Every structure is written in C-alpha cells, then in structure tokens.
Amino acid sequence: MSYSKRSLSIIVPIYNEAEMLPTVLPALLEYCGLNGFKLILVNDGSKDGSLSIMNKMCTDINFVCIINHKLNRGYGAAIKSGIEICETEFAITIDADGQHFLEDIDKLYNKCISE
Numbered sequence: 001m002s003y004s005k006r007s008l009s010i011i012v013p014i015y016n017e018a019e020m021l022p023t024v025l026p027a028l029l030e031y032c033g034l035n036g037f038k039l040i041l042v043n044d045g046s047k048d049g050s051l052s053i054m055n056k057m058c059t060d061i062n063f064v065c066i067i068n069h070k071l072n073r074g075y076g077a078a079i080k081s082g083i084e085i086c087e088t089e090f091a092i093t094i095d096a097d098g099q100h101f102l103e104d105i106d107k108l109y110n111k112c113i114s115e
Contacts (some may be wrong), residue, residue: 007089008109009038013078017096018048024098025057031102033062039064040082045072 010032014021032039041064043051051068058064067081079093090112094100 005115008105009034009040009080009082009086009088010090010105011040011042011082011086011091011093012096013042013044013075013082013093014046014050014054014074014096015044015072015078016046016048017049018046018050019052020097021050021053022065023056024096025054027102029058029061031063031105037063038086038088040067040085041065042067042078042082043069044074044078045069 004077011030012028017024028039031037041054041058043066051066054066058066065085067085069078069081073081082093083091088110092105092108094105
C-alpha cells in the first residue's frame with residue numbers, strides 16, 4: 001500500500017514552554033515543511049507567553065494548526081484535542097521540551113507505512 005507523505009500529523013502538547021519553543025519550533029517547522037507533514041500545536045492554558053511565541057513563529061504557515069485551551073486541561077486532554085482535529089491517517093505526539101529526536105519520527109512513520 002502506498003501512502004502520501006501528507007498522511008502524518010505531529011501533535012505537540014504545550015504547557016509553559018516559552019523558554020524552549022524558540023529552540024524547538026524552528027527545527028520542527030523545517031522538518032514538517034520538508035516532509036509535507038501537518039503540525040498541530042496544542043497550547044494547554046500556558047501562562048508564560050507560549051501562545052504568543054507560537055502565533056508569532058507560525059504566522060501564515062499553512063501546514064500548522066494551533067489549538068488554544070484557555071485553561072490547563074492536562075497532558076492527555078491536550079493530546080486528545082490534537083487527535084480530534086487530525087485529518088491524516090497517522091499521528092505522532094512529541095513533547096515541546098526538545099526531548100524527542102525528529103529522526104525517530106521517520107523511523108516510526110516508515111515502520112507504520114511498511115506494514
């Protein structure tokens with residue numbers, strides 16, 4: 001079975017990550033843009049300016065969707081919100097603190113589409 005590169009969304013739950021976003025988001029934006037992946041950023045009621053940074057860095061980027069929870073609902077609820085609007089066949093979640101390697105997304109995605 002053949003899959004379009006656009007069959008993957010990367011969901012990133014974000015809570016008070018204003019310090020890390022300027023480091024993490026540029027690489028993630030470049031990665032998604034080059035690979036044709038959808039990026040879903042879920043601000044989970046951050047109080048530190050995370051939403052402002054996301055809006056500034058992602059303006060007019062058509063493969064990015066930003067969801068904003070006005071109040072913190074928790075990690076699981078943020079992931080659920082991302083999945084609910086996901087329109088791709090596959091979704092992967094990564095954290096906004098930079099602990100995940102983008103190369104690992106390729107490995108997991110390739111494994112999914114090869115079976």
